[in-house]
Amino acid sequence: MYVANSDRTCPNVGQIAFATQERTLNTTLKAGSNVFFEGDDVTCIYVIESGVLRLTRVLEDGRRQVIAFGYPGDVVGFPAQGVHHTDCDALTDARLHPIPRRYLDDIRIDAEMHGALMDAALREISAMQDHFMMLGRKTAAEKVASFLSVLLDRLGAGQAGSVIELPMKRSDIADFLGLTTETVSRCFTALRKAGVIRLSGAAKVEVLAPALLEQRASGQLN
């Protein structure tokens, strides 16, 4: 089975935070370490300060879906019926700001925080709706172009020559887009040969033509 670095005995950052000063303390974690598992009781939700997280869900037979990649500013770990519904681990070293769950459950503790969490939840819903269109109705080439395009918007200014770092493996991208690693790889190659991107190693993507990328993302080009 394929869940990288899953290790139930690794320090659970959530519980550490909950046992200490909570809210004022940030927690650091190493690349590859786990933040929480599907089914865990939710003690904290987390604001990502730095680093990249990966939210995944696994079917009994091992089929995997990457639900989201968490970047700085994102909030991860929203509960449903009190438990986590995805696994979460760190793709890079990361710094998280844990927020005890009762800030979510009980408004009276901190109304402002509650509003901020609501905003985060609404942004999450919106982002997921985008992802639906991608999973359900786009071709492999469009999916990969969309993925890079969204990342470019999110990280860089979007001008030609911006370099995107990809901390996730090809298999993570594949499981995010509902494809195989081979198909993802072929799509990268196609974009490279078309002069849209340039690869410096597998993890560094230089976007030579953001406009072309955008076009390919919405299927206006083959």
Added chain:
Amino acid sequence: MYVANSDRTCPNVGQIAFATQERTLNTTLKAGSNVFFEGDDVTCIYVIESGVLRLTRVLEDGRRQVIAFGYPGDVVGFPAQGVHHTDCDALTDARLHPIPRRYLDDIRIDAEMHGALMDAALREISAMQDHFMMLGRKTAAEKVASFLSVLLDRLGAGQAGSVIELPMKRSDIADFLGLTTETVSRCFTALRKAGVIRLSGAAKVEVLAPALLEQRASGQLN
């Protein structure tokens, strides 16, 4: 293009509610009528009292994704940056309970309501995560079985012989699951021939073997 009954001039239930007593008043709407469009400013969000709604998103070239079907108890119309990010129309006659947007934005108006809306948003996120696995990693047969299985859990007691009404067309189901109407139809036929369901017309599905349906939903059976 394919957006059934889109009619910009039809009474927008949100604005009606907002202009009147708000919160205490329910609004009724006819099958096929529109509730809001993608890009509309969000004046209200809606709790579904009765009926079934359809949330859709359309790509420039006409490709369509059904984001969700809204059933009684669901909350629809959560804003992102103040605007709606899907179209929404009624598949059946429906009764909605509109809630002005400021109940979402400003906690001090009604803290309890704010908490309830947060719960709804969290449930929404959880449901969408389920949907991801379906869109990204399941076969056509599994998708259709999952769809019926979820609907059965949601509507009926789940025992053998329960009848599910499907107010949506095959094309809606197809656009929800990322398939074509032909494939959806073939999957229904396969389930019928396997003795898992019985069809009385296209819109009535009797579930003869809920356990089998569940198995097929998670791919434990071919």
Added chain:
DNA sequence: CGCTCTATTGAACCGCATCAACGAACGTGG
């Protein structure tokens, strides 16, 4: 009845998965 819209079924094609081989990067120990 006749019109329209939806659902079903069949046949052929194609996009992506699958299977397989190879290459590149990296760490480890001799």
Added chain:
DNA sequence: CCACGTTCGTTGATGCGGTTCAATAGAGCG
């Protein structure tokens, strides 16, 4: 420092699941 194993990424050949195209069958309604 180099031989070696391991993991990850790329590329090629083949096959299949679901789409596409096309025809037929119902269902609702004037």
